[in-house]
Amino acid sequence: MGRHTAAAVDSFPNGLNALPTTGDNPVPVEGTRSKRKQTLLSLLDMLNELSKEGELGEGHNQQPSFEGDRDVPTVDEHLQKVGADTFSRFERRILKLDNELRTFANSVRQLGSSVGILSSSFRLRERLLLILYLFRSNAADLFPRKVQKKDRDLVFNPHMRRLRKQNASSRVAVPAVKEDVDVECFPVELEGFAVDIITFLECLNEFPEFTDENINASIISLEGDLRYWASCLKAYEGQFRYPAVQRYLHDLTAEMGEHLDSIIASLDGFIEIGVPTIRNAQKHAANNLLNLSTVATFFSAVTATTMQFSYQEVGTPLSDSVNGFWFTSLVFSIGAAVNSLLGVTWKQAM
Known part of the structure; x- marks a missing residue:
């Protein structure tokens, strides 16, 4: 009370003596001071109560906020991002394997007996697209x-449709997706993928000049897992639209991606080491056949020249035997030359 009174007194510039008067009758000093003091104290009490009520209301209603809350993604947004990143990695692996198969096909075109491996690699690329x-x-x-x-034609290449239209007249093979493919085809397509990958391996092993154990192990491992996944997915026929089954299928991309990385590395090594080795071995075998054909042609020429000195002598057993031997030698020489040329043609073509 003393402090409030002193403050009230100090607020008047002339002290307590400067009090208002009404006409000739001055207002009592004590009565005026007490009224002003009470007014000031009531105002101070009201302000104090209002400030306390405001602090309590803010404490009950306001929730704590942290800096950067707006930048923190929700749980659903995080799951969406993680799932999309997983699929993006799988897509990059598929596209990289397709690129390796295309490079491999271009490399083996210079090899003999490459028809099977070219056909199987193209079928495998189509299966990868599916x-x-x-x-x-x-x-x-x-x-x-x-x-x-994405549209079926644009899964691999955004210009796939234009390429197919351009190559329609020239009949250039371009991978495409069947029109009736659907998520319900997962078991069938995975099993078909296993068949195509093992067919590719069998055609690859038809080259006896080089055998790569790494690519054999990688492909056989993937083929076993594909058949296992296909047999398990057959139990979910008609349920591939369920979220649980869809998440299981999505999780398969990580496991399959590891197999694809192994096959990509093995194919890259086969292109760098295996293809030159096979080409050199086939070139050496072709040179041997050409040398044999050259020798046979030389002996044929010698036989035909020598026969000019004896073919007119006939009538005696000795002359007839000599002419018969010359004719036999000429037939064998010509046969050896033709057989060598056929062997070279077969190795280069088939």
């Missing part, structure tokens, strides 16, 4: 904000 399309459709259903669905 697998990538199915997994993209599955990922687009799971993570619609991060993974977009």
